[in-house]
Amino acid sequence: MSKMSMKWLSLLLLLQLTCYFSSGSCGKVLVWPVEFSHWMNMKAVLDELVMRGHEVTVLISSASTITDANKPSAFKFEIFPVSLTKDDFENAVKNLIEKWTYMAKSSFWTNVSSLRELKSLIWEFSGMLMKICKEVVSEKKLITKLQESRFDVLLADAVGPCGELLTEILGIPLVYSLRFSPGFLFEKYSGQLSFPPSYVPVILSALSDHMTFMERVKNMIYVLYFDFWFQTFDEKTWNEFYSEVLGRPTTFLETVGKADMWLIRTYWDFEFPRPVLPNFEFVGGLHCKPAKPLPKVLWRYDGKKPDTLGPNTRLYKWIPQNDLLGHPKTKAFITHGGTNGIYEAIYHGIPMVGLPLFADQPDNIARVKAKGAAVRVDLETMSARDLLSALKEVINNPSYKEKAMWLSTIQRDQPIKPLDRAIFWIEFVMRHKGAKHLRPAAHNLTWFQYHSLDVIGFLLACVATVVFVITKCFLFCYRKFAKTGKKQKRE
Amino acid sequence: MSKMSMKWLSLLLLLQLTCYFSSGSCGKVLVWPVEFSHWMNMKAVLDELVMRGHEVTVLISSASTITDANKPSAFKFEIFPVSLTKDDFENAVKNLIEKWTYMAKSSFWTNVSSLRELKSLIWEFSGMLMKICKEVVSEKKLITKLQESRFDVLLADAVGPCGELLTEILGIPLVYSLRFSPGFLFEKYSGQLSFPPSYVPVILSALSDHMTFMERVKNMIYVLYFDFWFQTFDEKTWNEFYSEVLGRPTTFLETVGKADMWLIRTYWDFEFPRPVLPNFEFVGGLHCKPAKPLPKVLWRYDGKKPDTLGPNTRLYKWIPQNDLLGHPKTKAFITHGGTNGIYEAIYHGIPMVGLPLFADQPDNIARVKAKGAAVRVDLETMSARDLLSALKEVINNPSYKEKAMWLSTIQRDQPIKPLDRAIFWIEFVMRHKGAKHLRPAAHNLTWFQYHSLDVIGFLLACVATVVFVITKCFLFCYRKFAKTGKKQKRE
Numbered sequence: 007m008s009k010m011s012m013k014w015l016s017l018l019l020l021l022q023l024t025c026y027f028s029s030g031s032c033g034k035v036l037v038w039p040v041e042f043s044h045w046m047n048m049k050a051v052l053d054e055l056v057m058r059g060h061e062v063t064v065l066i067s068s069a070s071t072i073t074d075a076n077k078p079s080a081f082k083f084e085i086f087p088v089s090l091t092k093d094d095f096e097n098a099v100k101n102l103i104e105k106w107t108y109m110a111k112s113s114f115w116t117n118v119s120s121l122r123e124l125k126s127l128i129w130e131f132s133g134m135l136m137k138i139c140k141e142v143v144s145e146k147k148l149i150t151k152l153q154e155s156r157f158d159v160l161l162a163d164a165v166g167p168c169g170e171l172l173t174e175i176l177g178i179p180l181v182y183s184l185r186f187s188p189g190f191l192f193e194k195y196s197g198q199l200s201f202p203p204s205y206v207p208v209i210l211s212a213l214s215d216h217m218t219f220m221e222r223v224k225n226m227i228y229v230l231y232f233d234f235w236f237q238t239f240d241e242k243t244w245n246e247f248y249s250e251v252l253g254r255p256t257t258f259l260e261t262v263g264k265a266d267m268w269l270i271r272t273y274w275d276f277e278f279p280r281p282v283l284p285n286f287e288f289v290g291g292l293h294c295k296p297a298k299p300l301p302k303v304l305w306r307y308d309g310k311k312p313d314t315l316g317p318n319t320r321l322y323k324w325i326p327q328n329d330l331l332g333h334p335k336t337k338a339f340i341t342h343g344g345t346n347g348i349y350e351a352i353y354h355g356i357p358m359v360g361l362p363l364f365a366d367q368p369d370n371i372a373r374v375k376a377k378g379a380a381v382r383v384d385l386e387t388m389s390a391r392d393l394l395s396a397l398k399e400v401i402n403n404p405s406y407k408e409k410a411m412w413l414s415t416i417q418r419d420q421p422i423k424p425l426d427r428a429i430f431w432i433e434f435v436m437r438h439k440g441a442k443h444l445r446p447a448a449h450n451l452t453w454f455q456y457h458s459l460d461v462i463g464f465l466l467a468c469v470a471t472v473v474f475v476i477t478k479c480f481l482f483c484y485r486k487f488a489k490t491g492k493k494q495k496r497e
Numbered sequence: 498m499s500k501m502s503m504k505w506l507s508l509l510l511l512l513q514l515t516c517y518f519s520s521g522s523c524g525k526v527l528v529w530p531v532e533f534s535h536w537m538n539m540k541a542v543l544d545e546l547v548m549r550g551h552e553v554t555v556l557i558s559s560a561s562t563i564t565d566a567n568k569p570s571a572f573k574f575e576i577f578p579v580s581l582t583k584d585d586f587e588n589a590v591k592n593l594i595e596k597w598t599y600m601a602k603s604s605f606w607t608n609v610s611s612l613r614e615l616k617s618l619i620w621e622f623s624g625m626l627m628k629i630c631k632e633v634v635s636e637k638k639l640i641t642k643l644q645e646s647r648f649d650v651l652l653a654d655a656v657g658p659c660g661e662l663l664t665e666i667l668g669i670p671l672v673y674s675l676r677f678s679p680g681f682l683f684e685k686y687s688g689q690l691s692f693p694p695s696y697v698p699v700i701l702s703a704l705s706d707h708m709t710f711m712e713r714v715k716n717m718i719y720v721l722y723f724d725f726w727f728q729t730f731d732e733k734t735w736n737e738f739y740s741e742v743l744g745r746p747t748t749f750l751e752t753v754g755k756a757d758m759w760l761i762r763t764y765w766d767f768e769f770p771r772p773v774l775p776n777f778e779f780v781g782g783l784h785c786k787p788a789k790p791l792p793k794v795l796w797r798y799d800g801k802k803p804d805t806l807g808p809n810t811r812l813y814k815w816i817p818q819n820d821l822l823g824h825p826k827t828k829a830f831i832t833h834g835g836t837n838g839i840y841e842a843i844y845h846g847i848p849m850v851g852l853p854l855f856a857d858q859p860d861n862i863a864r865v866k867a868k869g870a871a872v873r874v875d876l877e878t879m880s881a882r883d884l885l886s887a888l889k890e891v892i893n894n895p896s897y898k899e900k901a902m903w904l905s906t907i908q909r910d911q912p913i914k915p916l917d918r919a920i921f922w923i924e925f926v927m928r929h930k931g932a933k934h935l936r937p938a939a940h941n942l943t944w945f946q947y948h949s950l951d952v953i954g955f956l957l958a959c960v961a962t963v964v965f966v967i968t969k970c971f972l973f974c975y976r977k978f979a980k981t982g983k984k985q986k987r988e
Contacts, residue, residue, distance in 0.1 A: 204946055215938035226956065281691060446696060446770040450707065465717065
């Protein structure tokens with residue numbers, strides 16, 4: 007055994023001991039991750055789990071772009087072979103992102119019609135995800151190995167399907183990490199959250215919570231569109247697949263709804279207040295931490311150095327974004343509006359200029375803009391002048407800095423840190439094999455029962471019957487009276 | 498200055514210093530309490546606030562039954578004179594409780610019709626509360642004194658009206674403590690919480706969250722009754738009173754809705770999971786603490802010692818209920834089902850026999866019964882045998898103890914203790930002069946906007962217009978075609 011691995015082993019042993027003594031709940035965590043920025047956020051949770059002595063096993067396909075598997079790591083990686091290559095996977099993701107980018111237009115109707123395009127894009131991508139899922143669940147040896155490992159919980163990113171299926175196969179509890187699902191369809195139809203369209207802007211609409219009448223009309227159209235025309239994945243095929251694997255009729259959304267706890271990657275500094283349920287925890291910004299010192303202001307740039315670059319701009323191949331945002335001289339953050347980056351800016355109180363590209367990015371920028379901490383510039387139509395004036399605005403108008411600092415205060419002034427809350431609930435689910443006491447009874451109702459349509463129908467039928475009987479009685483009496491009257495008249 | 502008060506003063510000074518150093522947010526808390534068991538719960542919060550160095554001033558009328566004002570206390574008491582006597586007040590409360598008791602019948606229709614009676618009972622009582630409220634707000638000197646004291650927050654029990662009016666007059670933030678309002682009307686119409694009737698049993702219905710079809714019909718009838726016929730207080734009079742005092746048109750429910758934070762005195766061990774909002778914190782059982790040792794099993798009893806009493810039963814005038822419930826030999830708890838007592842039993846994992854009397858007591862027992870930790874006995878109809886067999890059941894059937902222990906586990910296994918959460922949010926509101934970031938935008942909508950009725954109406958009108966235009970066009974074309982056809986036929 008190398009010196010390095012000996013060091014790791016003794017460190018892990020020490021941590022395991024610490025864990026057993028402190029919380030009494032060391033366990034085995036299986037992870038079904040999603041790639042790229044999703045993985046960066048998940049990794050912050052996994053690092054903390056390892057720090058507390060838990061054993062973390064990450065299940066990835068041979069086509070995964072998660073490179074940590076090739077380096078010494080505190081996590082175990084369980085890699086299953088798939089018929090795709092890394093390139094296939096990366097190209098599919100690139101294709102999805104490129105086509106999705108610039109879809110969220112400022113014009114409402116082009117945005118609505120682009121949702122159609124988005125649906126077919128995501129369905130195409132989900133075909134590949136299903137392929138990977140089919141391959142992992144058919145790996146009999148792997149499944150047996152996982153079953154024998156007796157994991158205490160499966161931690162999955164809810165937008166990467168298959169985690170919930172593995173949970174059912176392994177018979178273990180499920181905790182989700184989630185930023186959003188398109189149109190909030192998972193949160194709504196699997197999580198039973200309600201999103202009143204009058205003050206909760208649907209995701210991908212880029213609206214705020216203070217809407218004019220016409221904005222509320224737009225939001226309602228989006229909601230109707232998502233509810234009746236949009237399906238995140240090709241549900242028919244997924245329903246059949248899940249039913250076949252589990253050997254009983256089920257649906258994709260029902261299986262997703264089995265989750266014990268949903269860790270949502272936002273918080274009320276950034277997110278508009280809206281109805282939640284006890285098994286939803288808002289742990290946005292859990293990856294944020296104080297900055298380490300930097301030499302001076304810099305710029306990450308990987309291409310050819312432009313000739314017009316001023317002497318006060320330095321280019322680096324990579325710089326730690328969090329440390330840069332936490333640097334006392336950082337005045338503003340030009341961002342595409344990813345949730346991770348926005349939370350780092352919020353944590354350090356840095357005003358933003360947003361150039362959103364795709365997914366939740368336009369919504370994210372709409373949120374920090376509504377809170378007064380950002381200016382949005384349209385990347386497709388902007389000139390250099392627009393960007394400059396936006397930058398000048400957020401730097402020179404003190405209101406942006408004030409608002410950004412207020413968001414930072416909200417983010418930091420919580421009873422316990424978001425990362426600790428996330429870990430607490432994962433550990434709770436491990437300790438108690440779930441969190442059924444937080445599960446609303448809404449899960450046991452059909453959609454028409456949930457909306458009390460059967461009860462309303464029954465009560466209306468009762469009222470109708472009463473009205474009918476009273477009318478009949480009245481008519482009967484009236485006729486009898488009229489007859490008698492006529493008779494009397496005739497006589 | 499006496500030795501005692503010197504001791505108090507130095508202790509307080511020490512605590513104030515501790516407070517400034519630790520959380521940096523020592524402040525001045527004004528309290529508008531509700532009497533009896535409500536005060537017992539509130540006192541646990543106030544004791545902790547004082548412990549953390551905050552200055553607590555409790556505002557009570559000269560008719561208040563809160564006796565702490567006559568003893569050396571860590572709180573300041575500000576007593577304002579009212580034209581009622583203590584006896585008037587106590588008699589009014591006794592009258593309310595006596596008439597309310599046994600109202601919650603097992604029969605649905607008698608229960609519904611008794612809600613009518615309850616309404617007039619509460620209205621009668623609220624007349625007295627309004628009298629007290631009018632007297633305190635007209636005490637110009639007192640109001641000036643309170644204004645000059647520059648309190649950081651007003652902590653009020655939401656079921657005792659006037660706190661929200663004082664908050665508006667003093668221009669300070671408001672934090673509520675609340676178990677429930679009849680029919681959840683305050684939580685719904687002031688707090689903007691939603692209560693789907695399909696799986697959230699309305700309070701005072703004593704239903705559970707797993708309802709049969711007929712129970713859902715009953716729950717819907719209760720909801721309709723509360724929404725359309727029941728008003729907690731005589732709202733017209735209260736609206737006029739609040740509008741007059743504040744010098745602008747307002748309503749009682751709107752003023753209640755100004756609260757920055759609602760501390761609800763339940764948690765998900767006891768309460769059925771249901772939709773919440775970010776400015777609602779569920780801090781049930783915040784008064785619970787480990788038991789201090791007791792000599793042996795005892796019985797609190799204030800009357801003449803019955804002759805039939807066995808030698809193993811001891812009578813005491815008063816015993817600390819929490820210490821008794823935490824005693825290792827305690828097997829069961831016979832309770833009227835008050836929230837404080839139930840939470841002490843939950844905390845210590847003691848199964849219960851419930852004999853509910855009034856208010857939320859039947860609902861409370863319904864909850865612990867649904868969770869498998871209690872048996873309900875009907876006090877009005879029971880025999881000694883019924884009580885005995887219920888006691889035997891919860892003692893001898895191990896399932897009750899198991900379920901009670903599970904509730905205890907949920908209560909104790911939280912990221913931070915309910916009392917610490919309550920204090921955190923009171924301090925947060927003090928530090929930041931409110932918690933506006935947690936306030937849903939629903940507060941800015943009228944009821945028809947909230948339910949999107951205007952948007953739905955507009956969209957239906959659009960659809961109708963389109964259908965109308967298309968039909969007209971079709972008819973126009975049809976007639977033209979038919980005319981031409983006829984002409985051709987004639988030619």
